[in-house]
Amino acid sequence: MESTKTSASRSGQPPRPTEKTDHDVIIDRGRAVLKAEVAAIQDAMDRMGSSFAQATDAILHCKGRVCVTGVGKAGLIGNKIQATLASTGTLAYALHPVEALHGDIGMIHADDVIIALSKSGSSELIELLPRLAKLGCRIILLTAKLDSAAAKHADFVLDIGSVPEACPLGLAPSSSTAAMLAIGDALALTVMELKTVKAEQYASYHPGGALGRFLMKTPEVMRSGPNCPTVPDSATLGECYEAILAAPRRAGAAGVIDVDGKLVGIITHGDFFRLFRSENRPADKCVTDVMTRSPKSVRDDQRVNDALEMMRTHAIDELPVVDASGKLIGIIDVQDLLARGFSVVETA
Numbered sequence: 001m002e003s004t005k006t007s008a009s010r011s012g013q014p015p016r017p018t019e020k021t022d023h024d025v026i027i028d029r030g031r032a033v034l035k036a037e038v039a040a041i042q043d044a045m046d047r048m049g050s051s052f053a054q055a056t057d058a059i060l061h062c063k064g065r066v067c068v069t070g071v072g073k074a075g076l077i078g079n080k081i082q083a084t085l086a087s088t089g090t091l092a093y094a095l096h097p098v099e100a101l102h103g104d105i106g107m108i109h110a111d112d113v114i115i116a117l118s119k120s121g122s123s124e125l126i127e128l129l130p131r132l133a134k135l136g137c138r139i140i141l142l143t144a145k146l147d148s149a150a151a152k153h154a155d156f157v158l159d160i161g162s163v164p165e166a167c168p169l170g171l172a173p174s175s176s177t178a179a180m181l182a183i184g185d186a187l188a189l190t191v192m193e194l195k196t197v198k199a200e201q202y203a204s205y206h207p208g209g210a211l212g213r214f215l216m217k218t219p220e221v222m223r224s225g226p227n228c229p230t231v232p233d234s235a236t237l238g239e240c241y242e243a244i245l246a247a248p249r250r251a252g253a254a255g256v257i258d259v260d261g262k263l264v265g266i267i268t269h270g271d272f273f274r275l276f277r278s279e280n281r282p283a284d285k286c287v288t289d290v291m292t293r294s295p296k297s298v299r300d301d302q303r304v305n306d307a308l309e310m311m312r313t314h315a316i317d318e319l320p321v322v323d324a325s326g327k328l329i330g331i332i333d334v335q336d337l338l339a340r341g342f343s344v345v346e347t348a
Helices: 022-047 050-060 072-087 097-101 125-135 175-194 199-205 209-215 237-246 269-277 304-314 334-339
Strands: 066-070 092-094 113-117 138-143 156-159 230-232 253-257 263-268 318-322 328-333
Touching: 022 175, 050 113, 050 138, 050 156, 050 175, 066 072, 066 097, 066 125, 072 092, 072 113, 072 175, 097 125, 113 125, 113 175, 125 138, 138 175, 209 304, 230 237, 237 253, 237 269, 253 328, 263 269, 263 318, 304 318, 304 328, 304 334, 328 334
Parallel strands: 066 092, 066 113, 113 138, 138 156, 230 253
Antiparallel strands: 253 263, 318 328
């Protein structure tokens, strides 16, 4: 039976506009905030000029440390800039202007470079910056007021722009702090690139967490010495099994090496299991008759992530580590990777 309800389209009437839900309004507001902050960063980028290059050069050639200072929200942004500088190879510390005026100015040296943050340029920095200038420090100021009192004491003034704050009242620092943060990142990362900081150096600043694991090299997780069972290619299976049992830590494999110490094969617990299930299982059989020849291996200058990818691809639980000449120097056990926080299951 045909429905008695007639849709707007069937009746020829235009559909009524869909009313916005509360969630739609919230999402629109969130997007408006992001648009305002994007506009602030774009404005700051458009204003970037020679003062940025000069400020970068001052940091690059700083003989002391970089001191980052600011009040309120600008100070909090300064703390993040300081952390970024330190984590990318530039010695940096944060200092509150009020604390500096109450004795902590003593930690600042004449060869330090100061990065000061103040949207208005009329905060407590007005009292601090003249003293730092007199001390001999070079001063970089991030501000929206190029003619402010603070700007008069700066060597390099970086314009953060004057885009209205994203705050519905136009008061809470938001667009301005987004621009400050972006400029601070631009300074730190440009200096990092000019210093040609290598991945290995960066890894040394981030030993923990996922980033540390990503940059970790194979020698940092491999088993070596007595914990890496090794037998010559002339050894018997019995001797190989004894070598595995003798390892202080439970081992799942033994590397087989030639007279020069180069890796020529590997024997795993799985090889022993398959052999013991066969009819012919003499312990005096030579390891070369059973071993996996030319096994998968990684170099000692490769990252652990490379080893992990190989172990995932080939379903390997133990992976030998060799040096540039092919000599066996250690072995990576999947259990050690799990203990370090690596996942053997590939993640998106």
